[in-house]
Protein backbone atom coordinates (compact mmCIF):
# COMPACT_ATOMS: atom_id res chain seq x y z
CA UNK A 1 0.00 0.00 0.00
CA UNK A 2 1.27 3.49 -0.78
CA UNK A 3 0.39 6.48 1.38
CA UNK A 4 1.72 10.03 1.68
CA UNK A 5 2.72 11.54 5.00
CA UNK A 6 3.35 15.28 4.90
CA UNK A 7 4.02 15.02 1.20
CA UNK A 8 6.48 12.13 1.46
CA UNK A 9 5.60 8.70 0.02
CA UNK A 10 5.60 5.78 2.44
CA UNK A 11 4.65 2.16 2.12
CA UNK A 12 2.09 0.87 4.60
CA UNK A 13 0.74 -2.55 5.51
CA UNK A 14 -2.91 -3.51 5.89
CA UNK A 15 -3.98 -3.12 9.51
CA UNK A 16 -1.47 -0.33 10.13
CA UNK A 17 -2.93 2.75 11.80
CA UNK A 18 -1.91 6.31 10.99
CA UNK A 19 -0.30 6.51 14.44
CA UNK A 20 1.49 3.21 13.80
CA UNK A 21 2.99 4.64 10.61
CA UNK A 22 4.02 7.93 12.24
CA UNK A 23 5.65 6.17 15.20
CA UNK A 24 7.38 3.66 12.90
CA UNK A 25 8.76 6.69 11.06
CA UNK A 26 10.34 7.83 14.33
CA UNK A 27 7.91 10.64 15.08
CA UNK A 28 6.65 10.88 18.66
CA UNK A 29 4.69 14.12 18.30
CA UNK A 30 2.86 15.73 15.39
CA UNK A 31 0.55 18.32 16.83
CA UNK A 32 0.80 21.33 19.16
CA UNK A 33 -1.77 22.38 21.71
CA UNK A 34 -3.89 25.46 21.11
CA UNK A 35 -2.95 27.19 24.37
CA UNK A 36 0.67 26.63 25.29
CA UNK A 37 1.75 25.23 21.91
CA UNK A 38 3.03 22.03 23.51
CA UNK A 39 3.81 18.99 21.36
CA UNK A 40 1.49 15.96 21.44
CA UNK A 41 1.43 12.52 19.86
CA UNK A 42 -0.13 9.29 21.11
CA UNK A 43 -1.21 9.08 24.74
CA UNK A 44 -4.10 6.61 25.25
CA UNK A 45 -3.67 4.66 22.02
CA UNK A 46 -7.33 3.59 21.96
CA UNK A 47 -9.29 6.61 20.78
CA UNK A 48 -10.18 8.23 24.08
CA UNK A 49 -7.81 11.17 24.66
CA UNK A 50 -7.78 13.01 21.28
CA UNK A 51 -4.09 13.89 21.61
CA UNK A 52 -3.15 12.23 18.32
CA UNK A 53 -5.22 14.24 15.79
CA UNK A 54 -4.14 14.47 12.14
CA UNK A 55 -5.67 15.52 8.82
CA UNK A 56 -6.55 12.65 6.47
CA UNK A 57 -7.42 13.36 2.83
CA UNK A 58 -8.26 16.94 3.75
CA UNK A 59 -10.45 16.07 6.74
CA UNK A 60 -9.08 17.52 9.98
CA UNK A 61 -9.27 16.09 13.51
CA UNK A 62 -8.98 12.41 12.71
CA UNK A 63 -7.65 10.26 15.58
CA UNK A 64 -4.43 8.75 14.24
CA UNK A 65 -4.55 5.83 16.67
CA UNK A 66 -7.99 4.78 15.43
CA UNK A 67 -7.76 5.33 11.68
CA UNK A 68 -6.46 2.48 9.56
CA UNK A 69 -4.41 3.54 6.55
CA UNK A 70 -5.98 2.96 3.14
CA UNK A 71 -4.33 2.92 -0.29
CA UNK A 72 -3.46 6.42 -1.44
CA UNK A 73 -4.24 8.16 1.88
CA UNK A 74 -2.82 11.64 2.21
CA UNK A 75 -1.86 12.26 5.85
CA UNK A 76 -1.01 15.79 6.97
CA UNK A 77 0.24 16.65 10.42
CA UNK A 78 0.42 20.08 11.99
CA UNK A 79 4.13 19.71 12.50
CA UNK A 80 5.73 18.24 9.41
CA UNK B 81 -36.50 -11.41 19.83
CA UNK B 82 -33.56 -9.24 18.86
CA UNK B 83 -30.52 -8.87 21.10
CA UNK B 84 -27.97 -6.18 20.28
CA UNK B 85 -24.56 -6.49 21.91
CA UNK B 86 -22.42 -3.32 22.01
CA UNK B 87 -18.67 -4.01 22.09
CA UNK B 88 -16.71 -6.89 20.57
CA UNK B 89 -14.22 -7.69 23.33
CA UNK B 90 -14.17 -10.94 25.32
CA UNK B 91 -17.45 -9.98 27.06
CA UNK B 92 -19.32 -8.90 23.92
CA UNK B 93 -18.28 -11.86 21.77
CA UNK B 94 -19.31 -14.32 24.50
CA UNK B 95 -22.61 -12.46 24.99
CA UNK B 96 -23.42 -12.54 21.27
CA UNK B 97 -22.65 -16.24 20.98
CA UNK B 98 -24.75 -17.04 24.04
CA UNK B 99 -27.67 -14.95 22.76
CA UNK B 100 -27.62 -16.58 19.34
CA UNK B 101 -27.42 -20.06 20.93
CA UNK B 102 -30.46 -19.16 23.03
CA UNK B 103 -32.33 -18.50 19.79
CA UNK B 104 -32.23 -14.68 19.54
CA UNK B 105 -31.68 -12.74 16.35
CA UNK B 106 -28.33 -11.27 17.42
CA UNK B 107 -26.40 -8.19 16.28
CA UNK B 108 -22.86 -7.43 17.54
CA UNK B 109 -21.80 -3.82 17.07
CA UNK B 110 -18.09 -3.06 17.55
CA UNK B 111 -16.09 0.03 16.69
CA UNK B 112 -12.96 -1.93 15.80
CA UNK B 113 -12.35 -3.45 12.35
CA UNK B 114 -11.83 -6.91 13.91
CA UNK B 115 -13.28 -8.62 16.98
CA UNK B 116 -11.43 -9.30 20.22
CA UNK B 117 -11.40 -5.99 22.08
CA UNK B 118 -8.38 -4.92 24.07
CA UNK B 119 -7.26 -8.34 25.25
CA UNK B 120 -7.07 -10.04 21.83
CA UNK B 121 -5.73 -7.04 19.90
CA UNK B 122 -3.55 -8.25 17.05
CA UNK B 123 -5.20 -11.68 17.27
CA UNK B 124 -8.66 -11.23 15.68
CA UNK B 125 -11.46 -13.38 17.10
CA UNK B 126 -14.34 -15.00 15.28
CA UNK B 127 -17.97 -15.08 16.24
CA UNK B 128 -20.69 -17.64 15.43
CA UNK B 129 -21.72 -17.02 11.81
CA UNK B 130 -25.37 -16.61 12.80
CA UNK B 131 -24.45 -13.38 14.60
CA UNK B 132 -24.71 -10.25 12.44
CA UNK B 133 -21.39 -8.51 13.15
CA UNK B 134 -21.22 -4.79 12.36
CA UNK B 135 -17.50 -3.93 12.28
CA UNK B 136 -16.15 -0.35 12.31
CA UNK B 137 -19.47 0.56 13.86
CA UNK B 138 -19.99 2.77 16.85
CA UNK B 139 -23.15 3.21 18.88
CA UNK B 140 -23.17 6.94 19.46
CA UNK B 141 -26.55 7.48 21.10
CA UNK B 142 -29.46 5.54 22.58
CA UNK B 143 -33.15 6.36 22.81
CA UNK B 144 -35.02 3.76 24.80
CA UNK B 145 -34.09 0.48 23.12
CA UNK B 146 -33.26 2.17 19.81
CA UNK B 147 -29.53 2.36 19.10
CA UNK B 148 -27.97 4.90 16.74
CA UNK B 149 -24.96 3.60 14.89
CA UNK B 150 -22.34 5.07 12.53
CA UNK B 151 -20.33 2.72 10.33
CA UNK B 152 -17.09 3.45 8.47
CA UNK B 153 -13.47 4.54 8.95
CA UNK B 154 -12.75 6.27 12.27
CA UNK B 155 -13.75 9.96 12.28
CA UNK B 156 -14.58 9.92 8.58
CA UNK B 157 -17.42 12.09 7.30
CA UNK B 158 -18.22 9.26 4.88
CA UNK B 159 -19.56 7.04 7.68
CA UNK B 160 -23.10 5.85 7.17
CA UNK B 161 -25.84 5.89 9.78
CA UNK B 162 -28.34 3.30 10.90
CA UNK B 163 -30.76 2.91 13.80
CA UNK B 164 -31.51 -0.55 15.21
CA UNK B 165 -34.41 -1.38 17.51
CA UNK B 166 -33.56 -4.00 20.09
CA UNK B 167 -35.67 -6.07 22.45
CA UNK B 168 -32.66 -6.38 24.73
CA UNK B 169 -29.21 -4.78 24.76
CA UNK B 170 -25.95 -6.01 26.30
CA UNK B 171 -23.43 -3.23 26.99
CA UNK B 172 -19.89 -4.60 26.78
CA UNK B 173 -17.94 -1.46 25.94
CA UNK B 174 -14.98 -2.20 28.21
CA UNK B 175 -12.70 0.30 29.88
CA UNK B 176 -9.75 2.57 29.28
CA UNK B 177 -6.72 3.28 31.43
CA UNK B 178 -6.93 5.64 34.33
CA UNK B 179 -3.77 7.72 34.77
CA UNK B 180 -3.32 10.15 37.63
CA UNK B 181 -1.62 13.37 36.56
CA UNK B 182 1.98 14.21 37.45
CA UNK B 183 4.40 16.90 36.26
CA UNK B 184 5.34 16.19 32.65
CA UNK B 185 2.65 13.57 31.97
CA UNK B 186 1.71 15.55 28.88
CA UNK B 187 5.18 15.20 27.32
CA UNK B 188 5.42 13.06 24.18
CA UNK B 189 6.98 9.74 25.15
CA UNK B 190 4.65 9.37 28.12
CA UNK B 191 1.94 6.84 27.24
CA UNK B 192 -0.80 5.03 29.04
CA UNK B 193 -0.01 1.40 29.80
CA UNK B 194 -2.89 0.45 27.51
CA UNK B 195 -1.39 2.48 24.67
CA UNK B 196 1.95 0.70 25.08
CA UNK B 197 0.05 -2.59 25.02
CA UNK B 198 -2.14 -1.69 22.04
CA UNK B 199 0.83 -0.40 20.01
CA UNK B 200 2.88 -3.50 20.81
CA UNK B 201 0.13 -6.04 20.17
CA UNK B 202 -1.66 -4.26 17.34
CA UNK B 203 1.14 -2.45 15.49
CA UNK B 204 4.30 -4.28 16.56
CA UNK B 205 5.72 -1.00 17.83
CA UNK B 206 7.80 -0.48 20.98
CA UNK B 207 7.12 2.92 22.55
CA UNK B 208 10.84 3.25 23.29
CA UNK B 209 14.14 1.50 23.87
CA UNK B 210 14.63 2.32 27.57
CA UNK B 211 11.20 2.10 29.11
CA UNK B 212 9.80 2.24 32.63
CA UNK B 213 6.35 0.84 33.40
CA UNK B 214 4.62 2.56 36.30
CA UNK B 215 1.25 2.60 38.03
CA UNK B 216 -0.55 -0.03 40.01
CA UNK B 217 -2.05 -3.45 39.45
CA UNK B 218 -1.27 -6.74 37.74
CA UNK B 219 -2.03 -5.33 34.25
CA UNK B 220 1.46 -3.76 34.32
CA UNK B 221 2.95 -7.27 33.97
CA UNK B 222 1.49 -8.22 30.55
CA UNK B 223 2.34 -4.72 29.35
CA UNK B 224 5.98 -5.19 30.33
CA UNK B 225 5.98 -8.57 28.63
CA UNK B 226 4.55 -7.17 25.39
CA UNK B 227 7.13 -4.38 25.44
CA UNK B 228 9.91 -6.95 25.71
CA UNK B 229 8.41 -8.92 22.82
CA UNK B 230 8.73 -5.91 20.54
CA UNK B 231 12.31 -5.28 21.61
CA UNK B 232 12.10 -2.66 24.35
CA UNK B 233 14.45 -2.76 27.29
CA UNK B 234 12.08 -2.61 30.28
CA UNK B 235 14.10 -1.00 33.06
CA UNK B 236 11.57 -1.84 35.75
CA UNK B 237 7.96 -2.04 36.80
CA UNK B 238 7.02 0.46 39.50
CA UNK B 239 3.88 -0.38 41.48
CA UNK B 240 2.73 2.31 43.89
CA UNK B 241 1.12 -0.37 46.07
CA UNK B 242 2.72 -3.53 47.37
CA UNK B 243 0.08 -5.94 46.10
CA UNK B 244 1.04 -8.14 49.02
CA UNK B 245 -2.29 -7.76 50.74
CA UNK B 246 -3.81 -9.28 47.67
CA UNK B 247 -1.77 -12.47 47.64
CA UNK B 248 -2.57 -12.98 51.30
CA UNK B 249 -6.25 -12.20 50.78
CA UNK B 250 -8.23 -15.43 51.31
CA UNK B 251 -10.89 -14.42 48.77
CA UNK B 252 -8.27 -14.03 46.09
CA UNK B 253 -7.15 -17.64 46.40
CA UNK B 254 -7.52 -18.18 42.68
CA UNK B 255 -4.76 -20.62 41.71
CA UNK B 256 -5.02 -19.98 37.95
CA UNK B 257 -4.60 -16.25 38.37
CA UNK B 258 -1.75 -16.59 40.82
CA UNK B 259 0.02 -19.03 38.49
CA UNK B 260 -0.50 -16.60 35.60
CA UNK B 261 1.06 -13.74 37.55
CA UNK B 262 3.97 -15.83 38.82
CA UNK B 263 4.55 -16.91 35.23
CA UNK B 264 4.99 -13.28 34.22
CA UNK B 265 7.32 -12.67 37.13
CA UNK B 266 9.54 -15.59 36.12
CA UNK B 267 9.55 -14.84 32.39
CA UNK B 268 10.05 -11.12 32.75
CA UNK B 269 13.21 -11.06 34.87
CA UNK B 270 12.58 -7.37 35.25
CA UNK B 271 12.77 -5.70 38.58
CA UNK B 272 9.34 -5.21 40.08
CA UNK B 273 9.51 -2.34 42.53
CA UNK B 274 6.73 -2.09 45.09
CA UNK B 275 5.79 1.28 46.66
CA UNK B 276 7.56 3.05 43.83
CA UNK B 277 6.24 5.39 41.16
CA UNK B 278 7.20 7.65 38.32
CA UNK B 279 6.19 11.00 39.82
CA UNK B 280 7.54 13.38 37.15
CA UNK B 281 8.68 13.24 33.53
CA UNK B 282 11.36 15.56 32.16
CA UNK B 283 12.38 16.67 28.69
CA UNK B 284 11.87 19.50 26.21
CA UNK B 285 9.86 18.11 23.33
CA UNK B 286 10.02 14.50 24.45
CA UNK B 287 10.65 12.64 27.67
CA UNK B 288 14.35 12.04 28.35
CA UNK B 289 14.26 11.25 32.07
CA UNK B 290 11.80 10.60 34.85
CA UNK B 291 11.78 11.05 38.60
CA UNK B 292 11.21 7.71 40.31
CA UNK B 293 10.10 8.00 43.91
CA UNK B 294 9.95 5.60 46.82
CA UNK B 295 6.51 6.11 48.30
CA UNK B 296 4.93 5.98 51.72
CA UNK B 297 1.84 3.79 52.01
CA UNK B 298 -0.37 6.84 51.28
CA UNK B 299 1.67 7.54 48.09
CA UNK B 300 3.40 10.64 49.42
CA UNK B 301 7.05 10.80 48.36
CA UNK B 302 9.76 9.40 50.66
CA UNK B 303 12.81 9.74 48.47
CA UNK B 304 13.46 10.23 44.79
CA UNK B 305 16.02 9.72 42.04
CA UNK B 306 16.30 10.52 38.34
CA UNK B 307 16.38 7.80 35.69
CA UNK B 308 17.16 8.31 32.00
CA UNK B 309 14.48 6.79 29.75
CA UNK B 310 13.16 7.42 26.26
CA UNK B 311 9.61 6.40 27.08
CA UNK B 312 7.43 5.64 30.06
CA UNK B 313 3.99 4.09 30.29
CA UNK B 314 1.63 4.59 33.17
CA UNK B 315 -1.61 2.96 34.30
CA UNK B 316 -3.45 3.32 37.60
CA UNK B 317 -6.23 0.88 36.88
CA UNK B 318 -9.14 1.37 34.50
CA UNK B 319 -12.14 3.59 34.00
CA UNK B 320 -15.22 1.90 32.54
CA UNK B 321 -16.83 3.34 29.40
CA UNK B 322 -20.18 4.24 30.86
CA UNK B 323 -21.64 6.82 28.47
CA UNK B 324 -24.26 4.55 26.91
CA UNK B 325 -25.29 3.04 30.24
CA UNK B 326 -25.67 6.48 31.76
CA UNK B 327 -27.76 7.80 28.91
CA UNK B 328 -29.92 4.65 29.03
CA UNK B 329 -30.53 5.48 32.69
CA UNK B 330 -28.75 2.47 34.22
CA UNK B 331 -27.87 2.83 37.88
CA UNK B 332 -24.20 2.85 38.80
CA UNK B 333 -22.51 1.39 41.86
CA UNK B 334 -18.97 2.40 42.90
CA UNK B 335 -18.37 3.87 39.45
CA UNK B 336 -19.44 0.78 37.47
CA UNK B 337 -22.78 -0.33 35.99
CA UNK B 338 -24.80 -2.00 38.75
CA UNK B 339 -25.94 -5.48 37.65
CA UNK B 340 -27.60 -8.46 39.29
CA UNK B 341 -26.20 -12.00 38.99
CA UNK B 342 -27.60 -12.33 35.42
CA UNK B 343 -26.04 -9.09 34.24
CA UNK B 344 -29.39 -7.23 34.26
CA UNK B 345 -29.07 -3.50 34.94
CA UNK B 346 -31.66 -1.34 36.69
CA UNK B 347 -33.34 -0.58 33.33
CA UNK B 348 -35.54 -3.34 31.86
CA UNK B 349 -34.05 -4.82 28.70
CA UNK B 350 -30.56 -3.48 29.42
CA UNK B 351 -27.79 -5.89 30.44
CA UNK B 352 -24.07 -5.30 30.96
CA UNK B 353 -20.99 -7.51 31.01
CA UNK B 354 -17.22 -7.23 31.18
CA UNK B 355 -15.13 -4.37 32.48
CA UNK B 356 -18.06 -1.93 32.45
CA UNK B 357 -19.32 -3.85 35.50
CA UNK B 358 -15.95 -4.22 37.29
CA UNK B 359 -12.31 -4.85 36.44
CA UNK B 360 -11.39 -8.52 36.58
CA UNK B 361 -9.65 -9.55 33.34
CA UNK B 362 -10.64 -11.23 30.10
CA UNK B 363 -11.80 -14.60 31.51
CA UNK B 364 -14.24 -12.99 33.91
CA UNK B 365 -15.43 -10.66 31.14
CA UNK B 366 -16.16 -13.64 28.88
CA UNK B 367 -18.04 -15.53 31.62
CA UNK B 368 -20.09 -12.42 32.39
CA UNK B 369 -20.81 -12.05 28.69
CA UNK B 370 -22.10 -15.61 28.46
CA UNK B 371 -24.41 -15.12 31.44
CA UNK B 372 -25.71 -11.71 30.30
CA UNK B 373 -26.15 -12.75 26.65
CA UNK B 374 -28.17 -15.79 27.69
CA UNK B 375 -30.32 -13.75 30.06
CA UNK B 376 -30.90 -11.04 27.45
CA UNK B 377 -32.18 -13.70 25.04
CA UNK B 378 -34.41 -15.20 27.73
CA UNK B 379 -32.47 -18.47 27.96
CA UNK B 380 -31.82 -20.57 31.06
CA UNK B 381 -28.95 -19.35 33.23
CA UNK B 382 -25.70 -21.18 32.29
CA UNK B 383 -24.53 -22.70 35.58
CA UNK B 384 -20.84 -23.16 34.78
CA UNK B 385 -20.42 -19.60 33.53
CA UNK B 386 -22.34 -18.29 36.52
CA UNK B 387 -20.00 -20.12 38.91
CA UNK B 388 -17.05 -18.57 37.06
CA UNK B 389 -18.61 -15.15 37.38
CA UNK B 390 -19.06 -15.61 41.13
CA UNK B 391 -15.46 -16.66 41.80
CA UNK B 392 -14.13 -14.13 39.29
CA UNK B 393 -15.94 -11.28 41.01
CA UNK B 394 -14.51 -12.26 44.39
CA UNK B 395 -11.07 -12.19 42.80
CA UNK B 396 -11.81 -8.82 41.19
CA UNK B 397 -12.92 -7.34 44.51
CA UNK B 398 -9.74 -8.50 46.22
CA UNK B 399 -7.71 -7.12 43.33
CA UNK B 400 -9.37 -3.72 43.59
CA UNK B 401 -8.83 -3.68 47.36
CA UNK B 402 -5.12 -4.40 46.92
CA UNK B 403 -4.59 -1.72 44.26
CA UNK B 404 -6.30 1.41 45.49
CA UNK B 405 -5.38 4.90 44.34
CA UNK B 406 -4.03 6.62 47.45
CA UNK B 407 -4.49 10.39 47.90
CA UNK B 408 -0.75 11.07 48.17
CA UNK B 409 -0.57 11.38 44.35
CA UNK B 410 -2.06 14.84 44.78
CA UNK B 411 1.20 15.96 46.43
CA UNK B 412 3.16 15.06 43.26
CA UNK B 413 1.59 17.99 41.36
CA UNK B 414 3.28 21.34 40.85
CA UNK B 415 1.31 24.56 40.28
CA UNK B 416 1.81 24.36 36.53
CA UNK B 417 1.08 20.63 36.17
CA UNK B 418 -1.72 20.05 33.70
CA UNK B 419 -4.72 18.23 35.12
CA UNK B 420 -6.89 18.53 32.00
CA UNK B 421 -4.76 17.74 28.95
CA UNK B 422 -7.26 18.97 26.34
CA UNK B 423 -8.02 22.41 27.75
CA UNK B 424 -4.58 22.70 29.37
CA UNK B 425 -6.00 23.41 32.82
CA UNK B 426 -3.32 23.50 35.48
CA UNK B 427 -3.48 22.50 39.12
CA UNK B 428 -3.23 26.21 39.98
CA UNK B 429 -6.28 26.98 37.83
CA UNK B 430 -8.29 24.30 39.62
CA UNK B 431 -7.35 25.79 42.98
CA UNK B 432 -8.36 29.24 41.80
CA UNK B 433 -11.71 27.92 40.62
CA UNK B 434 -12.35 26.47 44.06
CA UNK B 435 -11.24 29.74 45.67
CA UNK B 436 -13.91 31.46 43.59
CA UNK B 437 -16.32 29.18 45.41
CA UNK B 438 -17.26 26.72 42.73
CA UNK B 439 -19.93 24.85 44.59
CA UNK B 440 -20.58 21.97 42.25
CA UNK B 441 -19.16 20.11 39.30
CA UNK B 442 -20.91 22.33 36.78
CA UNK B 443 -19.70 25.68 38.11
CA UNK B 444 -16.31 24.18 38.79
CA UNK B 445 -16.05 22.98 35.18
CA UNK B 446 -17.26 26.26 33.71
CA UNK B 447 -14.89 28.35 35.82
CA UNK B 448 -11.78 26.26 35.28
CA UNK B 449 -12.72 24.67 31.90
CA UNK B 450 -11.56 21.33 33.26
CA UNK B 451 -13.07 18.41 31.36
CA UNK B 452 -14.58 20.64 28.65
CA UNK B 453 -12.19 19.64 25.87
CA UNK B 454 -12.41 17.05 23.16
CA UNK B 455 -12.11 14.04 25.44
CA UNK B 456 -14.93 15.44 27.59
CA UNK B 457 -13.19 14.64 30.83
CA UNK B 458 -12.55 11.00 30.06
CA UNK B 459 -8.85 11.39 30.88
CA UNK B 460 -8.99 13.89 33.75
CA UNK B 461 -12.53 13.70 35.16
CA UNK B 462 -11.92 11.40 38.08
CA UNK B 463 -8.67 13.08 39.07
CA UNK B 464 -10.25 16.53 38.80
CA UNK B 465 -13.09 15.49 41.10
CA UNK B 466 -10.63 14.04 43.62
CA UNK B 467 -8.53 17.21 43.57
CA UNK B 468 -11.58 19.46 43.84
CA UNK B 469 -12.90 17.46 46.76
CA UNK B 470 -9.58 17.81 48.63
CA UNK B 471 -9.23 21.51 47.80
CA UNK B 472 -12.82 22.28 48.75
CA UNK B 473 -12.42 20.50 52.08
CA UNK B 474 -9.32 22.58 52.83
CA UNK B 475 -11.25 25.76 52.07
CA UNK B 476 -14.46 24.65 53.75
CA UNK B 477 -16.48 25.21 50.61
CA UNK B 478 -19.22 22.81 49.70
CA UNK B 479 -18.53 20.62 46.71
CA UNK B 480 -20.47 17.64 45.43
CA UNK B 481 -18.56 15.47 43.04
CA UNK B 482 -21.51 15.04 40.68
CA UNK B 483 -21.54 12.59 37.87
CA UNK B 484 -18.94 13.56 35.30
CA UNK B 485 -19.93 10.69 33.00
CA UNK B 486 -23.00 12.31 31.47
CA UNK B 487 -22.21 12.66 27.78
CA UNK B 488 -25.34 12.32 25.65
CA UNK B 489 -23.25 11.71 22.56
CA UNK B 490 -21.10 8.71 23.42
CA UNK B 491 -18.58 9.27 20.69
CA UNK B 492 -17.77 12.40 18.72
CA UNK B 493 -19.58 12.89 15.43
CA UNK B 494 -18.51 15.34 12.78
CA UNK B 495 -20.78 18.35 12.45
CA UNK B 496 -21.47 17.41 8.85
CA UNK B 497 -22.62 13.99 10.02
CA UNK B 498 -24.94 15.50 12.62
CA UNK B 499 -26.36 17.89 10.04
CA UNK B 500 -27.05 15.09 7.59
CA UNK B 501 -28.98 12.90 10.05
CA UNK B 502 -32.61 12.44 9.12
CA UNK B 503 -34.87 14.17 11.61
CA UNK B 504 -36.41 11.01 13.03
CA UNK B 505 -32.90 9.92 14.00
CA UNK B 506 -32.40 12.83 16.37
Ligand SMILES: Cc1cc2nc3c(=O)[nH]c(=O)nc-3n(C[C@H](O)[C@H](O)[C@H](O)COP(=O)(O)OP(=O)(O)OC[C@H]3O[C@@H](n4cnc5c(N)ncnc54)[C@H](O)[C@@H]3O)c2cc1C
Pocket residue numbers: 046086087088089090091092109110111112116117118119120137138139140172173174175176177193194195197198219222321324353354355356360361362365490491
Ligand atom coordinates in the same frame (compact mmCIF):
# COMPACT_ATOMS: atom_id res chain seq x y z
C1 LIG C 1 -5.69 -0.52 25.92
C2 LIG C 1 -5.95 -1.72 26.79
C3 LIG C 1 -5.20 -2.88 26.60
C4 LIG C 1 -5.43 -4.02 27.37
N1 LIG C 1 -4.67 -5.14 27.17
C5 LIG C 1 -4.82 -6.21 28.01
C6 LIG C 1 -3.98 -7.34 27.92
O1 LIG C 1 -3.12 -7.39 27.05
N2 LIG C 1 -4.12 -8.36 28.80
C7 LIG C 1 -5.09 -8.31 29.76
O2 LIG C 1 -5.20 -9.27 30.54
N3 LIG C 1 -5.92 -7.27 29.87
C8 LIG C 1 -5.80 -6.21 29.04
N4 LIG C 1 -6.60 -5.12 29.20
C9 LIG C 1 -7.67 -5.19 30.17
C10 LIG C 1 -8.88 -5.58 29.31
O3 LIG C 1 -9.73 -4.47 29.25
C11 LIG C 1 -9.65 -6.83 29.72
O4 LIG C 1 -8.85 -7.89 30.07
C12 LIG C 1 -10.67 -7.30 28.65
O5 LIG C 1 -10.27 -6.98 27.35
C13 LIG C 1 -12.00 -6.71 28.95
O6 LIG C 1 -12.96 -7.20 28.07
P1 LIG C 1 -14.28 -6.41 27.72
O7 LIG C 1 -14.99 -7.29 26.74
O8 LIG C 1 -15.00 -6.04 28.95
O9 LIG C 1 -13.84 -5.04 27.05
P2 LIG C 1 -12.86 -4.68 25.82
O10 LIG C 1 -11.93 -5.76 25.49
O11 LIG C 1 -12.33 -3.34 26.16
O12 LIG C 1 -13.87 -4.54 24.58
C14 LIG C 1 -14.76 -3.46 24.44
C15 LIG C 1 -15.05 -3.26 22.96
O13 LIG C 1 -16.14 -2.35 22.84
C16 LIG C 1 -15.88 -1.44 21.80
N5 LIG C 1 -16.68 -0.25 22.05
C17 LIG C 1 -16.55 0.66 23.06
N6 LIG C 1 -17.50 1.62 22.96
C18 LIG C 1 -18.25 1.29 21.86
C19 LIG C 1 -19.39 1.90 21.24
N7 LIG C 1 -19.95 3.03 21.74
N8 LIG C 1 -19.90 1.32 20.12
C20 LIG C 1 -19.34 0.18 19.60
N9 LIG C 1 -18.26 -0.43 20.16
C21 LIG C 1 -17.74 0.12 21.28
C22 LIG C 1 -14.38 -1.22 21.89
O14 LIG C 1 -13.86 -0.74 20.68
C23 LIG C 1 -13.88 -2.64 22.20
O15 LIG C 1 -13.66 -3.36 21.02
C24 LIG C 1 -6.42 -3.97 28.39
C25 LIG C 1 -7.16 -2.81 28.57
C26 LIG C 1 -6.94 -1.69 27.79
C27 LIG C 1 -7.77 -0.45 28.01
Ligand code: FES
Pocket residue numbers: 041042043044045046047048049050051052063064065066
Ligand atom coordinates in the same frame (compact mmCIF):
# COMPACT_ATOMS: atom_id res chain seq x y z
S1 FES D 1 -3.90 8.51 21.34
FE1 FES D 1 -5.66 8.94 22.51
S2 FES D 1 -7.13 9.25 20.95
FE2 FES D 1 -5.42 8.60 19.83
